[in-house]
Amino acid sequence: MRDLQQHSARPHQTRLREVTMTTPTISTTRLASRASELKGSVIDASTALLASQTHDIVRFAMGAPNDELIPTEDFGRILGTAAEGRFGYGASEGEADLVDQIVRYQASRGIETSPERIVVTTGGMQGLDIAFKMLVDPGDGVIVECPTYTNGIGTALSYQASVIEAPMDENGLVVEALPDLVENFGKTPKAIYTIPNFQNPSGTTMSRERRELLLELAEKWDAYIVDDDPYGALRFEGDEVPGFLELSPGNPRVIxxxxxxxxxxxxxxxxxxxxxxxxxxxxxxxxxxMDTCTSVPMQKVVSDYLAEGKLDEHIDWLRSIYRERKEAMTQALAERFGDDILSTDPDGGFFLWIDLQGKYSGIDTEELFPLALRHGVAYIPGPAFTDSGSQRHSLRLCFATSSPERIREGVERLGTALDEFAEQRRGTL
Ligand SMILES: Cc1ncc(COP(=O)(O)O)c(C=O)c1O
Incomplete structure (x- = not known):
């Protein structure tokens, strides 16, 4: 109190400088133990990093639809008229008209649901946060895919989960490996976090047999399956694989x-x-x-867009674009790299995953990153998708945000960076 009075008698500038200079460092012992579990996101940090670059970069890093693929005119129209009078607080569980549209949308995809089963959330991230908030006590085990969407496991870690990383292959999570992992962990897990369709980052889809086995294991372990599926509707090739609730209708273990x-x-x-x-x-x-309610005008934008019957057509359009882009990328990768990389070949979604091998084997994709950026191409290095820092010789490419020509250009630039890095490495041996 005395200090404050003294300061307030001094000229503003001095005060500001003094305050700045005397700001005490925060003692970490006074922070909650969970504070150290709050990990920043390498994935999100890449957005800021790329925004600060001034040269031309082919962006294979972030996984978001780019502006020309977003129906902004429809959104603007709905927001300008239909959302009028909708700028107050709303119900925590979500606006009734959006819940109704979600039920209809799911039914149109052959998925039976009802309003009593739905909570509107502020993006998928909040759904993950709520799921792990409900499930995790400090020290509880949560099985996660490796690699995985680390922002997702960040929510579990923030409730002090112990994550158990499980391997992936071309059929998704290797469910057969889980019993041994659980035995090593020493107690049954509370939850299994999976991205079953066109997984982020690998692009792989879990096979039906593995989904069935996972349902059995969840039952045996009295555990929950946190089924995170942002990309499932964006299938552009192959046959649908039934979801967990289609295989086990009404199963309360599936979130x-x-x-x-x-x-x-x-x-x-x-x-x-x-x-x-x-x-x-x-x-x-x-x-x-967490947030009182999800933005009411934004819920209105979505519910009216769905009520106008536009979503199916929009998704069909996206699928055709993403199919073309994925093909451009797999073809360019095959031509440029041959057997020196191993790439997944997804049937939908946004991403493919590359393991470096042959003349590139052993290259650390975090170390490669600055050189790739200098050559005008951005990706996300493999370790960003793990809790343990593994996957050092792998990387994620997003094919969804660039045109086929830009994709070919970006793959060429990645090749130049890899060749130069491999050359430099040879020079230092
Ligand atoms: C697997 C996965 N889950 C959840 C999210 C988060 O979704 P939202 O942006 O709706 O919060 C993403 C976004 O990239 C994702 O890839």
Whole structure:
């Protein structure tokens, strides 16, 4: 109190300087133990890094639909008229008309649901946060895919989960490996976090057999499956694989996290959870302490867009664009790299995953990154998708945001960076 009075008697500039100079460092012992578990996101940091670059860069890093693929005119029209009078607070569980549209949308995709099973969320991220908030006590085990969407596991870590990384192959999570991992961990997990369709970052899809086995294991372990599926609607090739709730209708162990971020636009921040009514009430209780409610005008934008019947057509259009872009990327990679990389070949979504091999084997993709950026191409290095820092010789490429010509250009630039890095490495041996 005395200090404050003294300061307030001094000229403003001195005060500012003094305050700045005497600001005490925060003692970490006074922070909650969970503070050290709050990890920043390398994935999100790449957006800021790229924004600060002034040269031409082919952006294979972030996974978001780019502006020309977002129906901004429709959104603007709806926001300008239909959302009038909708700028107040709304119900925690979501606006009734959006919930109704979600039920219809799911039914159109052959998925039976009902309003009692739905909570509107502020993007998929909030669905994950609510799911792990409900499930995780400090030290509880959560099985996660390796590699995985680390922002997702960041929510579990923030509730002090112990993550158990499980391997992936071309059929998604290697579910057969889980019993041994659980035995080593020493107790059964509370949850298994999976991205079953066109996984971020690998692009792979979990096979039906593995989904069935995972349902069995969840039952045996009394665990929940946190099924995070932002990309499932964006299948452009191959046959649908039935979802967990189609294989096991009404199974209360399945918590579905969904979002309109990839099918419509991430800036809307509108998603939803679909879960057993008993859990849904808990999720609704968790939400007001986080954000009171999801933005009401943005919910209106989505519900009216759906009510106008435009989403199916929009998704069909996206699928055709993403198919073309994925083909451009796999073809360019095959031509440029041959057997010196191993690439996944996804049937949908945004991403493919590359393991460096042959003349590039052993190259660390984090070390390569600055050189790639200098050559005008951005990707996300493999370790950004792990808790352990593994996957050092792998990287994620997003094919969804660039035209086929830019994709070919970006792959060429990646090749130049890899060749130069390999050359320099040879020089230092
Ligand atoms: C697998 C996965 N889950 C969740 C999210 C987050 O979705 P949202 O932007 O709707 O919060 C993303 C976004 O990239 C994602 O890839």
């Amino acid at each position: 579905q996290v969904r979002t309109f971020s990839k099918t419509l636009a991430p800036g809307l921040r509108v998603g939803w959870m679909e879960l057993d009514p008993s859990l849904r009430d808990i999720a609704v209780n968790a939400k007001p302490a």
